[in-house]
Amino acid sequence: MLRTSGFTHFTKYCGYSSIRVFPQCKRLGLLMNSGRLSGSPNNYLSVAFSKSVFQSCSEAKSYVFSLPYNSGARHSVFNTVKHLGKNSYSFQSKRPYSQGSSKSTSTPLIKLRTRLIVTCLFGVGILGTWYYVHSEKEKKLQLQRIEQLKKVAIGQGDFNLVDHTGKPRTKKDFFGHWVMMYFGFTHCPDICPDELVKISNVVSILDEDKTLPPVQPIFISVDPERDDVEAMAKYVKDFHPRLLGLTGTPEQVKEAGKAYRVYYSTGPKDEDNDYIVDHTIIIYLLNPDGLFLDYYNRSKTEENIAESIRKHMKNYVKLFT
Amino acid sequence: MTAPNASERRVCWAARDELWRCLDENKDDMSRCQKLQREFESSCPAQWVKYFSKRRDYLKYKEKIQTEGFEPLDSSAKS
Numbered sequence: 001m002l003r004t005s006g007f008t009h010f011t012k013y014c015g016y017s018s019i020r021v022f023p024q025c026k027r028l029g030l031l032m033n034s035g036r037l038s039g040s041p042n043n044y045l046s047v048a049f050s051k052s053v054f055q056s057c058s059e060a061k062s063y064v065f066s067l068p069y070n071s072g073a074r075h076s077v078f079n080t081v082k083h084l085g086k087n088s089y090s091f092q093s094k095r096p097y098s099q100g101s102s103k104s105t106s107t108p109l110i111k112l113r114t115r116l117i118v119t120c121l122f123g124v125g126i127l128g129t130w131y132y133v134h135s136e137k138e139k140k141l142q143l144q145r146i147e148q149l150k151k152v153a154i155g156q157g158d159f160n161l162v163d164h165t166g167k168p169r170t171k172k173d174f175f176g177h178w179v180m181m182y183f184g185f186t187h188c189p190d191i192c193p194d195e196l197v198k199i200s201n202v203v204s205i206l207d208e209d210k211t212l213p214p215v216q217p218i219f220i221s222v223d224p225e226r227d228d229v230e231a232m233a234k235y236v237k238d239f240h241p242r243l244l245g246l247t248g249t250p251e252q253v254k255e256a257g258k259a260y261r262v263y264y265s266t267g268p269k270d271e272d273n274d275y276i277v278d279h280t281i282i283i284y285l286l287n288p289d290g291l292f293l294d295y296y297n298r299s300k301t302e303e304n305i306a307e308s309i310r311k312h313m314k315n316y317v318k319l320f321t
Numbered sequence: 322m323t324a325p326n327a328s329e330r331r332v333c334w335a336a337r338d339e340l341w342r343c344l345d346e347n348k349d350d351m352s353r354c355q356k357l358q359r360e361f362e363s364s365c366p367a368q369w370v371k372y373f374s375k376r377r378d379y380l381k382y383k384e385k386i387q388t389e390g391f392e393p394l395d396s397s398a399k400s
Contacts, residue, residue, distance in 0.1 A: 186324035189369045193330060231323060238327035274368040 142315045149292055157259035160252050164232035164245035171290050177216045179286040183262045185223030185277045186235040198302055199283060200240035205306040212313055220256060221247040222264035223277050285309060287316060333365035337373050
């Protein structure tokens with residue numbers, strides 16, 4: 001009859017004092033070496049064996065079952081493995097053998113790792129999908145904005161002006177280039193110089209990034225009466241070397257101003273015929289298709305503007321081949 | 322007359338800044354800053370002098386409104 005004790009034994013009734021060793025089971029031999037026998041012949045044999053002997057409880061189970069026993073019913077009772085000491089385990093008998101296998105610590109470890117890997121892959125998959133959807137949405141929004149700006153139809157018309165070297169220029173001459181456009185006049189006290197310095201600095205900032213195409217800054221005069229080619233040449237010298245000055249006849253300037261919805265109005269003339277021209281203070285951004293994309297007012301800093309232009313360049317979608 | 326070039330602009334702006342600093346220190350007492358006023362007028366085109374004077378008036382007025390508040394006109398404060 002089988003009795004279990006409170007502590008960690010696997011007990012087996014044995015009516016003999018020794019255990020027969022199966023010759024083919026070297027491990028069982030090991031078992032015997034590392035096992036401790038205790039108890040008197042009429043009592044119970046408790047066996048403890050080291051972990052290195054068996055890889056799992058089910059393996060240990062089958063070996064213990066192969067141990068010879070006297071008579072009586074086979075009993076099967078491993079439910080838990082209790083840790084006796086360093087690398088020793090024994091089986092605690094609790095109830096009749098059932099199909100449930102006791103868990104050793106090694107199997108959950110592998111399962112945990114697989115679980116972690118699967119979760120991480122899943123997470124990466126979700127993030128990737130989200131990112132893709134997000135960038136597609138942004139692109140769509142950007143295209144929508146372009147459509148809206150097209151409807152506003154700023155800068156749709158052409159312009160016919162002359163640059164500060166005397167060469168005639170139209171809008172087509174700038175296709176393929178990003179353009180920063182500013183309307184002003186050379187007799188401007190402070191605002192135009194400030195804005196042109198800002199534009200020059202933005203161009204320099206963007207020039208530093210070799211992966212970006214070069215930006216073409218353009219200065220168009222709203223004071224054609226005084227700003228002839230010579231005056232423009234003299235003026236643009238003080239700013240970025242690529243700054244191009246454009247002027248023309250009053251009619252040509254008026255056309256250009258209308259196309260870009262630029263307000264300008266000549267102020268009252270004083271004794272020496274000097275006057276100030278009131279005008280909108282805006283920097284226009286045109287893309288390589290000549291399309292008006294964005295504008296920047298006096299409150300935008302150089303960094304703001306450079307960042308905005310960089311974004312536009314990245315999202316640029318060629319509309320016309 | 323041709324427009325001032327960059328260095329002429331800078332001279333004008335420096336004179337203007339000196340004048341405005343003097344006026345700030347003397348609580349807009351023009352009599353104390355006559356010398357700077359004359360310098361300013363000689364460094365800048367006449368139009369610019371007018372423009373900058375108007376600008377200073379505007380900036381002072383803006384400051385006043387921001388700090389002291391303002392009274393709406395009687396005609397508009399009906400209800």
